[in-house]
Amino acid sequence: MSEPGSAARSRNHLAWIAPLVAIPGFLSYYTTFSMWPVFRDFPWLNLLILLGATALGVVAVRRSRPGWGRAGSVAGLVVSAGLLGLLSFYCFVLSYDLPDPNRVVDDGTRLPSITLASWDGQPIDVAEAASDKLILVFYRGYW
Amino acid sequence: MSELHGLQTRITEFEKTGTRVIAVSPDSVAENKQVRDRFDLSFPILSDEDLELTKSLGLLHEGASIDGGDVPRPATLIIRDGAIVWKDLTDNWRVRIRADELLEALNRILRS
Numbered sequence: 149m150s151e152p153g154s155a156a157r158s159r160n161h162l163a164w165i166a167p168l169v170a171i172p173g174f175l176s177y178y179t180t181f182s183m184w185p186v187f188r189d190f191p192w193l194n195l196l197i198l199l200g201a202t203a204l205g206v207v208a209v210r211r212s213r214p215g216w217g218r219a220g221s222v223a224g225l226v227v228s229a230g231l232l233g234l235l236s237f238y239c240f241v242l243s244y245d246l247p248d249p250n251r252v253v254d255d256g257t258r259l260p261s262i263t264l265a266s267w268d269g270q271p272i273d274v275a276e277a278a279s280d281k282l283i284l285v286f287y288r289g290y291w
Numbered sequence: 292m293s294e295l296h297g298l299q300t301r302i303t304e305f306e307k308t309g310t311r312v313i314a315v316s317p318d319s320v321a322e323n324k325q326v327r328d329r330f331d332l333s334f335p336i337l338s339d340e341d342l343e344l345t346k347s348l349g350l351l352h353e354g355a356s357i358d359g360g361d362v363p364r365p366a367t368l369i370i371r372d373g374a375i376v377w378k379d380l381t382d383n384w385r386v387r388i389r390a391d392e393l394l395e396a397l398n399r400i401l402r403s
Binding site: 188239243244245254256257260264265267268272275277279280282284286287 | 292293294295296297298305308309310311312313314315316317318320322323324325326327332335336337338339343344345347348349350351352353355356362363364365366367368369370371372373374375376377378380381382383384385386387389393397401
């Protein structure tokens with residue numbers, strides 16, 4: 149009685165491993181790896197983790213027996229493959245969505261005199277800051 | 292935001308050339324303070340909440356925020372004597388200029 153029971157349990161574990169690897173493999177791109185250009189620009193590490201999770205999901209489905217065990221394994225595979233697809237879509241489709249670069253002002257344009265506050269509340273006039281040498285970095289915000 | 296962290300790691304090299312570094316975000320002063328604390332940034336982050344500066348330079352990306360609002364497109368400008376002399380507008384908003392590329396561009400401009 150113990151022999152088939154333990155085999156069924158080990159198969160069950162495999163069904164869980166795929167989504168348990170895939171979910172952090174997906175989220176860690178946003179929380180951690182997008183901070184470093186080497187992992188950010190081409191998300192090879194996160195894609196590798198998600199590919200690995202999807203492969204584990206395939207193995208789990210093939211090893212599962214018909215019934216609830218198979219349904220669970222299929223669900224795990226769907227989650228893993230879905231997150232792989234989602235990260236790929238985000239990185240290779242969605243993030244190319246930018247307005248026409250021709251709408252940006254030409255080189256030679258002078259900076260306007262606009263005063264904005266920094267994180268310490270200190271007001272800075274942009275035209276004044278630009279009077280000598282300045283690097284101005286625009287980013288999309290905290291989200 | 293990752294570009295801010297990268298800039299901070301090379302900030303002394305930018306400052307050595309006499310160049311100021313200033314970031315601009317659409318967030319509030321309080322949110323910018325959080326970002327400053329998270330990365331321990333030494334340079335200012337201006338709060339362009341009304342997007343006045345962003346719009347005046349043609350850097351607006353309409354409807355691109357997660358809540359459907361407008362945000363600036365990621366852009367890095369080098370300004371000399373009050374006017375823009377160089378800019379990096381990425382074609383993929385995940386991929387921003389790296390600090391060493393920016394330093395190289397800056398040094399090229401300062402030599403010319």
